[in-house]
Amino acid sequence: MKTACTADAAAVERLSVAQLHAAYRGGRLSPVEVAKDLLLRLEQAQAAVNAFMPVDSSQTLAMARASEARWRAGTPIGPLDGVPVTIKDLVAVEDWPLLRGSESRVGEPSPTEDAASVARLREAGCVFLGKTTTPDSGSRITTESAVHGVSTNPYDVSRTPGGSSGGAGAALALGVGPLALGTDGAGSIRIPAAWCGVFGLKPSFGRVPSAKFDIDMPFSVIGPMARSVDDAAYMLEAMAKPDPNDAFALAAPFRLNEAMRSDAVGLRVGITMDFGNPTWPVEVEIADAVRRAADVLSNVGADVRPVDVRWPLAPLPTFNVFWEALYAGALALMPQAQRMRMDPALLAIADRGARFSATDFLVALNGRLAMTAAAHALFSGIDVLIGPVMPCTAPLVANNAPPGGTEGNWDWCPFTYLWNMTGQPASSVPMGIDRHGIPIGVQVVGAMAQDETVLRVSRVLESNASARIQPGLFDQLSGVAGGG
Structure with a gap:
């Protein structure tokens, strides 16, 4: 194999999964040289936006050498090999630190085994570049912590990349690999995907295995973030393998061919500007992006219609019971000394959650079930629902909220946590930029277990030239990181 030099090296940060696979197969690129190029790019991106935590890159290079040997022997594992x-940094990787964005875990031994999702990626031959930043225990809508510092948005470093997978979103935007593993308990994949101009999918609950119990499992899922829908689909296929220890695994298999269809003919598409939860006004440019997405789908043969989404109860109070009580439960299991080293904002969330009674929690559970039933009824008449990911684009890091909003208050983030409550798949698709040059994302929501349909519709939106962010912006971002 030739090394990744000159023309190939200059394009490494742009290559998709399929393009890397073809380059490895043709001997034009080596997994080792690609890994070395991207580790350098990681350092440059880190200096620009602080998206990574320190890890030992020797494991990265060892994985790349193993992949290179398989390619030389003509025995690659599959499309993700190399x-x-x-x-x-909420997900365990063997022999890499797991801080969960928290000072309380500094000095703890590294995990001795991978999380189930990470194990599936390792089995697929992926090369792990590094661990991306997150707020303490994924508890913020932005990405900052005492242990990792403040992560910023590559499009404007005075703004947040979103959270809690903000490091992952910023890294993708700067070309540090084509894939990123994120988690989403209330929007943590979709918010940074929208604000960093990349694609993100919150899969259906149970789609990606989570073999060990996590206190936020009733909402949180693990999912792919990528610079293209196809890349995310390849990643999801690798992770969506059954695990005997996962009590919540979906019985329905993931169908890659269906996810990678390029048409929307006959699909019933609902359009909404508030998802039935109008707690914050939607900016005009975001509403325009949703309308553009609706026009794209209508023009390729989808049946697009406005939908009046109605919930049987106000979603936010019910969500807050779970959000706050689950953090209270997690912190109650910790020694007091460790607890007091956590983010004060997280401690405040947990303290509020500790005031709920068992009756409060059961009433909220009843409300969640009612919301889920209402969503199932809604999706009996449509295949997907499209609308905003967020009512605003990325706010300034200095505020961590839009004008008039307060940090950590979910009233200005009303459109993402709904689908964690119901367990349904939902994506964020880049749909242009606002007047400040900050990306806008449109949300595509599907019926339970219909991840393929969400990806299919997302792919149609992505393939429409007017819906994509212009390539020149990627060049500007490359300049921020110092080039590949």
């Missing part, structure tokens, strides 16, 4: 991926 493909670089980053892992969010």
Whole structure:
């Protein structure tokens, strides 16, 4: 294999999964040289936006050498063999620190085994580039912590990349690998995907295995983030393998061919500007992006219609019971000394959650079930629902909220946590930029277990030239990182 030099090296940060696979197969690129190029790019991106935590890159190079040997022997594992991926610091990687963005875990021994999702990626031959930043225990809508510092948005470093997978979103935007592993408990994949101009999918609950119990499992899922829908689909296929220890695994298999269809003919598409939860006004440019997405789908043969989404109860109070009580439960299991080293904002969330009674929690559970039933009824008449990911684009890091909003208050983030409550798949698709040059994302929501339909519709939107962010912006971002 030739090394990744000159023309090939200059394009490494742009290559998709399929392009890397073809370059490895043709001997034009080596997994080792690609890994070395992207580790350098990681350092440059880190200096620009602080998206990574320190890890030992020797494991990265060892994985790349093993992939290179398989390619030389003509025995690659599959489409992801040798493909670089980053892992969010809420997910365990064998022999790499797992801080969960928290000072309380500094000095703890590294995990001795991978999380189930990470194990599937390792089995697929992926090369792990590094771990991306997250706020303490994934508890913020932005990405900053005492242990990782503040992560910023590559499009404007005075703004947040979103959270809690903000490091993953910023890294993708700067070309640090084509894939990133994120988690989403209330929007943590979709918010940074929208604000960093990349694609993100919150899969259906149970689609990606989570073999060990996590206190936020009733909402949180692990999913792919990528610079293209196809790349995310390849990643999801690799992860969506059954695990005997996962009590919540979906019985329905993931169908890659269906996810990679290029048509929307006959699909019933609902359009909404508030998802039935109008707690914050939607900016005009975001509403325009949703309308453009609706026009794209209508023009390719989808049946697009406005939908009046109605919930049987106000979603936010019910969500807050779970959000706050689950953090209270997690912190109650910790020694007091460790607890007091956590983010004060997280401690405040947990303290509020500790005031709920068992009756409060059961009433909220009843409300969640009612919301899920209402969503199932809604999706009996449509295949997907499209609308905003967020009512605003990325706010300034100095505020961590839009004008008039307060940090950590979910009233200005009303459109993402709904689908964690119901367990349904939902994506964020880049749909242009606002007047400040900050990306806008449109959300595509599907019926339970219909991840393929969400990806299919997302792919149609992505393939429409007017819906994509212009390539020149990627060049500007490359300049921020110092080039590949």
